[in-house]
Amino acid sequence: MTLKKRLFPSALLMASALLLGTSGYAMADCERGALDVIYCDENGDMVADLPKDSSKWQNPNTLIFAYTPVEDPAIYADIWQPFIDHLKQVTGRNVRFFAVQSNSAQVEAMRSGRLHIAGFSTGPTPFAVNLAGAVPFALMGSEDGEFGYRLQVFTHKNSDIYEMTDLKGKRVAHTSPTSNSGNQAPSALFPELGVVPGVDYEITFSGSHDQSMLGVVARDYDAAPVASEVVERMAARGLYDPEDVRLIWESDRFPTTSYTHAHNLHPDLVEKIREAFYTFEFAGTELGEEFEGVETFIPITYQDNWRVIRTIQAANGVRYTRDNLQ
Missing domain, CATH: 3.40.190.10 (Periplasmic binding protein-like II)
Known part of the structure; x- marks a missing residue:
């Protein structure tokens, strides 16, 4: 059944x-x-x-x-x-x-x-x-x-976001509710960095790390927490130009x-x-x-x-x- x-x-x-x-x-x-x-x-x-x-x-x-x-x-x-x-x-x-x-x-x-x-x-x-x-x-x-990946937060290169507290009042792409680097880890870790997801900034669920990153590049989102291993593979395949984005924070490694x-x-x-x-x-x-x-x-x-x-x-x-x- x-x-x-x-x-x-x-x-x-x-x-x-x-x-x-x-x-x-x-x-x-x-x-x-x-x-x-x-x-x-x-x-x-x-x-x-x-x-x-x-x-x-x-x-x-x-x-x-x-x-x-x-x-x-x-x-x-x-x-x-x-x-x-x-x-x-x-x-x-x-x-x-x-x-x-x-x-x-x-x-x-x-x-x-x-x-x-x-x-x-x-x-x-x-x-x-x-x-x-x-x-x-x-x-x-x-x-x-050795294994693992990092939670990274990216914004567009021309944005006014340079540190985590600059996310306040912005529209930020999370991937899905169950995603570790795309939602769970930001919800648990970002408050210690001075910003509370869903309170200090608007959360929009993109559906995937790929969509989050492409949305940042297209300026559909102001920023996005993503998995380093995913965006590195995207860059290697030419899906986005790393020069178009700015890394503002990254975590220690996760499995x-x-x-x-x-x-x-x-x-x-x-x-x-x-x-x-x-x-x-x-x-x-x-x-x-x-x-x-x-x-x-x-x-x-x-x-x-x-x-x-x-x-x-x-x-x-x-x-x-x-x-x-x-």
């Missing part, structure tokens, strides 16, 4: 979870922390456990892989092809690239069992973990283990896109999927060219590597519910 995109009263959500049966735990009496009622977390690692009933394990002949929503999914389907080919070889399965249009659609696809492997953006990752049973296991990084698998995949298949990620060589591929400076996929855990993100979201009063993801 595929859940439809609408808001569920709590009682109806619980009934739907019982019918869905995607985890094999249908409202089981178990420890689950912040996880949805259809999952358990008995080992305390903050991600959904593999169902105890092996008949609930997925072992598909065709694996569906999705990268986080981007402005032009068709381009990224080609960029990811070298990895898709590697994943096919290591797992011995067919692999299809699934272009998603929104974070909520991506989470919904994994929750309903239609998506097996996915790269979730930083902010939506906790929603994917808690609502869809996603299990983060890798990040892009360097051979020495990047989390690469996850569905919690109920067969353990043998999970082992092969992880092997494919950890053995992929970026050098000489379109993926390596797109993600400049990335050399490998680094093993990570949600419990450890998303602690700072959970802290930011907790400071913003975020609850991992389906209506908050919309």
Whole structure:
């Protein structure tokens, strides 16, 4: 049964979870922390456990892989092809690239069992973990283990904005409510810098980092908080001229896109999927060219590597519910 995109009263959500049966735990009496009622977390690692009933394990002949929503999914389907080919070889399965249009659609696809492997953006990752049973296991990084991106705030080169307090009274583009660098981190961090989003300046949700940056260039917005890795790739593709914008502030580093698998995949298949990620060589591929400076996929855990993100979201009063993801 595929859940439809609408808001569920709590009682109806619980009934739907019982019918869905995607985890094999249908409202089981178990420890689950912040996880949805259809999952358990008995080992305390903050991600959904593999169902105890092996008949609930997925072992598909065709694996569906999705990268986080981007402005032009068709381009990224080609960029990811070298990895898709590697994943096919290591797992011995067919692999299809699934272009998603929104974070909520991506989470919904994994929750309903239609998506097996996915790269979730930083902010939506906790929603994917808690609502869809996603299990983060890798990040892009360097051979020495370095990874991450910065929250950066840009304005047009000809604007009168030179420091964060100059944002007062302006129209600022945030990306989406669940985005870490595009909304959650600014809401948590900017007050310490003397400006309160939504109070000192008007928030307009652009829908993506790409749109935020292009809006700044076109002067549709006075400024925008964006992820450094996204705007660097945009500049490399010639989508905007860095000379047209001014950087007024940047944060320390955050974790990047989390690469996850569905919690109920067969353990043998999970082992092969992880092997494919950890053995992929970026050098000489379109993926390596797109993600400049990335050399490998680094093993990570949600419990450890998303602690700072959970802290930011907790400071913003975020609850991992389906209506908050919309």
